[in-house]
Amino acid sequence: MQILVTGGAGYIGSVLIPELLKKYDVRVLDNLTYGYHGILPHLGNPSFEFIKGDIRKRDDIISSLKNVDMVVHLAAIVGYPACKTRPDLAYDVNYKGTKKLVEVCSVPIIFASTCSVYGKVKGICCENTPVRPLTEYGVTKAKAEKMIRKHMDYIIYRFSTAFGLSSRLRLDLLVNDFLYKAMKNRELIVFEKDYWRTFIHVKDIARSLIFAIEHFDKMNQETYNVGSEELCLRKEDVALKIKEYVDYDLKFAEFDSDPDQRNYKVSFQKIKSVGFRIKYDLDYGIQEMFKGFEFIEAKENYYNDMVFI
Template sequence: MKVLVTGGAGYLGSTLVPMLLNKGHDVTVYDTLSWGVHSLIHVANDTKLRIIKGDIKDRKHIADEIAYQDAIIHLAAIVGYPACDSNPDFALATNISGTKNIAELKSSNQILIYASTGSCYGAINGICTETTKLNPLSLYGKSKASGEEIVQSVGGISLRLATLFGISTRMRLDLLVNDLTFKAINCKNIELYEGDFRRTFLHVRDAAEAFVFALENEQHMSGKVYNVGDEELNMTKLDVAQIIQKLIPDCTITQIYSKYDKDKRDYEVSYRKINEMGYRHEISIEEGIKEMLKLFPFLSVGESLQYYNI
């Protein structure tokens, strides 16, 4: 297939693009390259790869790239509530108007797969399924929920991802597991707030595999929403901190009671719908942390600042 990946140089995109190339697809990365292009250096020699610097808000430019594609994997977004709150108008224009451009420009025979988020749920009692009424509390969650509606209106597939973690060639440290691991290594202390809040997690490589899975099963998945993760990775923030402490025994855990998460992400999620189709995660939190332990000790605090999406 000819596959367009918006945001293809980002944390998830730079992990997904090599997988698509390995499957034999012709891949066009469409990205603002705000974080640079180095995340794609490892696949630059692949003749099936094109890289286009562009913004999904630029309707004419993105239209030219969409026109000859078989599938669009839409990852480009302003991600996380801190980044969205720092520039709300820009976030809304990107996450909603940019998504609307893609949905309106795609033809009926083109596949559209959208990266959504568990932040759409907000604060929910009980187990979240794809039929649970969304209750996003942050601008980020609300913008991604709006994006879902746009994508569903044109028969696209929405993948509601768990909180990602793990190593990527475009690293992020503002993700919970990554951030806590880095601080455990460098500060020997994990400052944890809302430790009893339940989250669900997914390694970035497993998340990328979910998009490959959706592309290969699009006939059965089109027009639907799927939670992407695994019940085994439903756990509290304190559970995660204790796993990290087990692997880094000389770090301490300090619970903070004066901070809170604007997304109020406190929920347990069911992944039965996509698991019954055959999708499974492969990488545990412990394995992801062990990967980070190979690299993070050599990453300075100053250098790390470039890896926070704020």
């Protein structure tokens, strides 16, 4: 079985690809916006193929789809800061790129969406909760979801915010960002400390995608929140958990606000009902990153918006 992973050189793709290669032939289509470190270890593997190309280009998509049995569609401009910096690009990649893929693809697609489509919600977000995205990122992903639903065979995954290490690191993700600042600056200012967010280790995202490949027929034509109730946490909870590992000065600010106004609790009953459970908790991710951040120094391409500024 051959799987095409669009955006496979990214943060999630770099953790997913080695796991996929244990069982499948894998092709990655990526324009390497943030570099190539995630794919380098696999170039010698005969089961791996890399196509440097663009999800906005019909010809690149068509050549990537040759002999493919299933697509995991990750390619996107990810996160509200990057999408705010380049709204036209975000629209072209996240929405129009997905539209082009749907137009030419005849095999099942597993689409990486986000809980950001919910916005600021009172109560608990289930998959049928009306989406009210607050950011360009959420808007483009919600529009892309609609396009994916026109495809014959699809699974839409609305991921929680990822954390953890990847060979294509992201430091713009909340847990990663808090820990990095706590360790490097010995200080962290948290806005809207009571806002609820939902998290998932990047390895569990990879596991959930393989789960979808393996249970496709049972899960087909449905949308799933991906994460766990145990990792629905307030920002304050994350900051205090980090304090168990790092001695730093934690300040809660009332005078300003985070431009990311997401505040929601999410139900994961639906994905649990088909049999998926997370394996990695916040302690696992913090301990792993704690070891890495002792020597990792921030680079421009660890922050999705900075490469566009």
